[in-house]
Amino acid sequence: MSRPLSVGVAGLGTVGAGVLKLLRENAGIVTARAGRPIAVTAVSARDRTRDRGVDLGGLRWYEDAVALAADPGVDVIVELIGGANGPARQLVQAGLAAGKPVVTANKALLAVHGAALGAQAEQAGVTLAFEAAVAGGIPVIKALREGLAGNRISKVAGILNGTCNYILTVMRERGREFAEVLAEAQKLGYAEADPSFDIDGVDAAHKLAILAALAFGRPVAFDEVHVEGIRHVSALDIAFARELGYRIKLLGLARRTEAGIAARVHPCMVPEAAPIARVDGVFNAVVAEGDFVGRIMLEGRGAGAGPTASAVVADLIDIARGRSTPVWGAASGHLSDAPSVPIGAHVGCYYLRLMVVDRPGVIADVTAVLRDQGISLESMLQRGRSPGEAVPVVLVTHETRESAMRAALDRIAGLDAVLEAPTLIRIEPA
């Protein structure tokens, strides 16, 4: 048995407290699996007086997180502060500079500064681990970077934000509108007071950028992810989706195409029978397709103290065992320079919902615009009649290029009979 691995934890929110709790409650299991004890000996957080449900007695305490890196008694840094910049980034840089392995749950940091941090870790010959940054306790980083390492991956996709999936699930199950479900989720603690990071798709895009980098072996490229959130998904669209045999999910999708890597986060209609369509509530799921392995799906809790602590401790056990993997799966010299493909080049089927004045000739005008853009229709739905009033019209297209769809949409939105901004939702095959 080697000497204990001594851990410094920065950030004592629910996840930080969860890590302390796990390492204590499961000390026997962790010691057996790690080949040595793993113990937190130093912590950093702003408020020393708050009750976190774990005993902090006997731990060295730092006001300044970055000081953890200089503590000679700390072997490994765990960064749970969050945020792409500020003390989180400084601590990770300082830890690597000090030659100490760093474990982080910080997806924003990795999505935005991951390439530079990966290069720093590589030069220092030190591990930078981040299983907890994507999909909580589901070991998806390990699966992509090690388990499927022999495959040429063609696609990685997932439900990466539990808040959005919870809101969309409740909207569907209860037929309710976005705003009221969001308010309820905030009361229940499933959504933040400022929810924009989640519901505008930014959090999912951070995670997708990380997954895409690992899947396709290229530098992380968050700025090139196309991002749309779920604010504009309405109960009406969810009802139409059901009628058409789909469910609406916020997906992150990254695909290898001939032109490069296409990465996007937006609400999708997915066939009801697709496994990912059935992943409901706060659960996350990640699908990966490789040339030899075929399609794999991993599903579980994507957030919360327990699952996230499970992922952080898995990284610590790897470090204790001396198991390490290059940050982005391969040394920087082996990363691909495949370009990113803009959303305008996307080809797929589209759901288009318009609110139009119920009068003869409107559908003819709309379909003429689509025809002019070379867009072929698969189906059209107009439920209910109220002559002279606003009624919803749903159009589903065959495969179409996004740029053509956008051009058509601009013209359709300008038609007299079209009363609101059209709703466009991309349809994804299973």
Next chain:
Amino acid sequence: MSRPLSVGVAGLGTVGAGVLKLLRENAGIVTARAGRPIAVTAVSARDRTRDRGVDLGGLRWYEDAVALAADPGVDVIVELIGGANGPARQLVQAGLAAGKPVVTANKALLAVHGAALGAQAEQAGVTLAFEAAVAGGIPVIKALREGLAGNRISKVAGILNGTCNYILTVMRERGREFAEVLAEAQKLGYAEADPSFDIDGVDAAHKLAILAALAFGRPVAFDEVHVEGIRHVSALDIAFARELGYRIKLLGLARRTEAGIAARVHPCMVPEAAPIARVDGVFNAVVAEGDFVGRIMLEGRGAGAGPTASAVVADLIDIARGRSTPVWGAASGHLSDAPSVPIGAHVGCYYLRLMVVDRPGVIADVTAVLRDQGISLESMLQRGRSPGEAVPVVLVTHETRESAMRAALDRIAGLDAVLEAPTLIRIEPA
């Protein structure tokens, strides 16, 4: 870049050929992820003339698989011969004895001799890797042994045999009987000419024994797995399952109970809405429940050349990178001595189908037997009437101890009005 990792492959069936193909087609990806090239330089198989769809030119060829271990040009052994004994076992032993890492896809070998081989690997300080032994390309060994390593696992369960899942899926979808679907599966190559290993549950039990050892950190105990196959599942039971809101799946289940570890493979009724109920055809899935991570499910192709080669190569990449893990997740001194719990101690709900003579008093006789054993009924179904003829009667119990159920069954089978051996299927909660 280090020097190439030189691999000797024993067994050139579809999986062996798949490993050669993957290492060649994806050489760039493998080199990047492994940090060095991985190349097969020596092989062993019985028939040198058979066309395997891969070029074997330039490879050293051994008639005797065990001789691979002595080849000084071979760094790592890949054992794909199969079988719990004979040359497969000899080769793995010889490889470890020669201080060479061994990768195997051989679940029978690990289930039966895994404890001894683990001890040998530990003493020799050499890796014995077996991702391909369970659930094909799904990285479930890595998930349990590394990804969830911080958790106290309470349950691991799965659809572990694609042949059985395929047969049960087709029986349900087409309302057909076991024997004819089996014959068809044999024609399609989804079932072996001698299918007993699959359909009698032995293959699933090998895999479950491995998963249970990893999940609960104890020596592999194949002999203590309770095993039943799917020969006795009938179209009638599948139809009743549907009516009751269940699907019939062959599951492997291992649970940590107060009395020890309960491990069993048998057909189960699982609620239609459970994620595992929807895993159809040749797909496999594994569910694990940990105290911090909650419930995780992994799903994908559990067999076939591509997925199995993907798993073998993942192990080779780990070895090339110097990542290693004790065979059973912890050093032998850290394994638990939790006893196995016999099936008689199982407590659960049961589906019981009888063929009885349709005459007054039969149900009263049957229910009296159940009452005498303290078994409480949740529901009873008797569809159709044909006075004096055989009709099916279905009884669903509340939670009951298996030993009581067995005693009741013996007495019920002896009743005059009961015409065939009763069918008993355990009901598993989601």
